[in-house]
Amino acid sequence: MSTEELQTTQLSNGLTCDLPASSPLAKLLKSQRSWVGPDAKKRAAILRGAKSIAIVGASPNPSRSSYFVGTYLLQSTDYRVYFVNPNADTILGEKAYPDLASLPEVPDIVDVFRKASDIPSVIDDVLAIGAKAVWVQLGIWNEEAAVYGESQGLTIVMDRCLKVEHARFNGGLNLMGFDTGVISSRRAGR
Numbered sequence: 001m002s003t004e005e006l007q008t009t010q011l012s013n014g015l016t017c018d019l020p021a022s023s024p025l026a027k028l029l030k031s032q033r034s035w036v037g038p039d040a041k042k043r044a045a046i047l048r049g050a051k052s053i054a055i056v057g058a059s060p061n062p063s064r065s066s067y068f069v070g071t072y073l074l075q076s077t078d079y080r081v082y083f084v085n086p087n088a089d090t091i092l093g094e095k096a097y098p099d100l101a102s103l104p105e106v107p108d109i110v111d112v113f114r115k116a117s118d119i120p121s122v123i124d125d126v127l128a129i130g131a132k133a134v135w136v137q138l139g140i141w142n143e144e145a146a147v148y149g150e151s152q153g154l155t156i157v158m159d160r161c162l163k164v165e166h167a168r169f170n171g172g173l174n175l176m177g178f179d180t181g182v183i184s185s186r187r188a189g190r
Contacts, residue, residue: 035143044169050108057113058083060091066113069163100125109133111162119145135162
């Protein structure tokens with residue numbers, strides 16, 4: 001019998017198993033994400049309970065996803081929306097703020113459009129102003145920052161689009177370019 005060290009690995013379904021530490025599967029599982037944020041019910045509650053949202057990394061460029069999300073929030077919700085970008089004066093006709101500390105109120109949710117390596121400093125800024133929830137946009141992941149933020153009492157959502165989630169929970173996925181309701185292999189217009 002081999003004396004190779006075994007590693008207890010937690011699988012995504014919550015079960016655990018022992019694997020040889022040097023096995024390819026153990027190495028693959030170790031490299032995968034282990035932090036799990038709020039489930040759908042909790043994300044819906046976060047959005048329902050919020051009155052204001054600050055978008056950190058908001059862009060005045062219409063081709064950027066933060067611009068699209070800002071447009072949706074202004075046109076399709078009752079949230080007070082604040083844009084945070086030190087290099088812009090206005091975004092979507094609204095005043096842009098240089099940082100979170102400059103906002104006229106503490107936002108309920110800070111929606112983040114910054115690269116993964118910037119997330120720890122954003123979490124520090126969120127803690128400094130006393131906000132309670134950080135929503136890190138789709139495609140952005142920093143597990144260490146999420147664990148740290150939670151340890152400081154923050155609610156963290158990562159790698160999810162706030163616009164898509166809001167629309168999903170409010171029956172609006174057909175708005176602004178999502179889910180036409182048509183299931184077909186044919187191209188539109190044929």
